[in-house]
Amino acid sequence: MPYDLIAIGLNAVDVLVRLPESVKHDDKQFVEDLLIQGGAPVGSGCCGVARFGFRVGIVARLGNNTLSSISIEDFRSNGVDTGLVVHDEESRPAIALVEIDHLTAARTVFIQMDHYGYLKCADIPAAHIAQTKTLLVDSYDLDATEAALESAAGTPCRSILDFESGDTVRLRKLLGMGTDPILPLGAARNLTGQTDPGDVLRSLGDLCPGQVVVTDGIHGSWALDRNSGGILHQKAFVVQPVDTTGCGDAYHAGYIVGLLEGWPLEIRMEFGALLASHVAGRVGGRTALPWRKDASSMIRPDLSSTLAQKLSTLL
Ligand SMILES: Nc1ncnc2c1ncn2[C@@H]1O[C@H](COP(=O)(O)OP(=O)(O)OP(=O)(O)O)[C@@H](O)[C@H]1O
Numbered sequence: 001m002p003y004d005l006i007a008i009g010l011n012a013v014d015v016l017v018r019l020p021e022s023v024k025h026d027d028k029q030f031v032e033d034l035l036i037q038g039g040a041p042v043g044s045g046c047c048g049v050a051r052f053g054f055r056v057g058i059v060a061r062l063g064n065n066t067l068s069s070i071s072i073e074d075f076r077s078n079g080v081d082t083g084l085v086v087h088d089e090e091s092r093p094a095i096a097l098v099e100i101d102h103l104t105a106a107r108t109v110f111i112q113m114d115h116y117g118y119l120k121c122a123d124i125p126a127a128h129i130a131q132t133k134t135l136l137v138d139s140y141d142l143d144a145t146e147a148a149l150e151s152a153a154g155t156p157c158r159s160i161l162d163f164e165s166g167d168t169v170r171l172r173k174l175l176g177m178g179t180d181p182i183l184p185l186g187a188a189r190n191l192t193g194q195t196d197p198g199d200v201l202r203s204l205g206d207l208c209p210g211q212v213v214v215t216d217g218i219h220g221s222w223a224l225d226r227n228s229g230g231i232l233h234q235k236a237f238v239v240q241p242v243d244t245t246g247c248g249d250a251y252h253a254g255y256i257v258g259l260l261e262g263w264p265l266e267i268r269m270e271f272g273a274l275l276a277s278h279v280a281g282r283v284g285g286r287t288a289l290p291w292r293k294d295a296s297s298m299i300r301p302d303l304s305s306t307l308a309q310k311l312s313t314l315l
């Protein structure tokens with residue numbers, strides 16, 4: 001059976017701690033929120049889609065070591081198929097230490113990538129990609145991203161690009177190979193040289209023939225409406241943020257769920273923002289990702305009637 005989504009990109013294990021109001025250095029302290037879970041944009045994004053019951057495959061190079069075991073176990077518990085994972089004894093995921101400020105929810109992240117399992121060309125499952133409905137790629141392993149996008153070329157597959165940083169010339173080229181770039185505004189500004197979200201989107205739209213979207217934290221997200229030439233804005237849903245780790249990843253997941261459900265652009269954006277707001281309320285990028293069975297409980301008074309109706313009938 002073909003996949004609904006294949007995800008190819010950075011894979012990490014996050015160690016997250018919400019710091020107490022006062023940190024006693026050179027001492028021991030008990031804390032309420034300290035946990036280990038899988039992370040990274042593509043890794044968490046694909047978990048959000050799998051939780052809605054879709055067939056999702058992750059491509060990663062992992063071995064026989066503790067971090068790889070945590071990564072695999074977490075993908076499986078989120079419903080992600082690990083059949084496309086390549087076994088390589090020495091490889092492991094990245095590890096990220098995330099410190100979250102108690103009052104502001106601001107994050108400080110330390111990343112270590114020793115023995116990271118960078119994908120090789122032969123690891124890219126071209127035959128599966130040629131049949132999948134959607135593809136999620138990032139900018140951390142550009143050779144893998146390019147090979148995956150080449151495999152999707154000429155097929156109906158929608159390719160969602162989450163580019164946070166990287167070589168500008170190469171990223172601009174890869175934008176032309178994707179269908180649905182959803183970029184943080186800062187990265188999109190670097191790629192286009194524009195500042196205003198509308199100008200950024202119009203410039204991105206010249207680089208990518210598909211549907212371009214940018215996000216900017218609590219300021220929400222914007223998309224270029226290809227039909228009218230106008231700019232759509234989606235607000236961020238107001239929540240008391242505890243930890244914004246994974247908000248962007250959850251937004252991508254909601255957008256992809258919407259694509260797979262056949263929802264229009266505005267509703268895909270609204271659902272992305274709604275999933276992200278859930279994630280902001282708990283520590284960890286995957287902790288508060290909802291499952292399909294929770295869809296109707298996500299309805300809130302400030303949702304559009306269209307999304308509320310769709311969520312009430314998602315079974
Ligand atoms: N504090 C917040 N409260 C509610 N919604 C939020 C918050 N932060 C982000 N979001 C939602 O998540 C979307 C994506 O967030 P953002 O633009 O920060 O992504 P990002 O930079 O890719 O983040 P990440 O570090 O998770 O990859 C926003 O457009 C917004 O809808």
Ligand SMILES: [Mg+2]
Nearest residue numbers: 041164248249
């Ligand atoms: Mg992001």
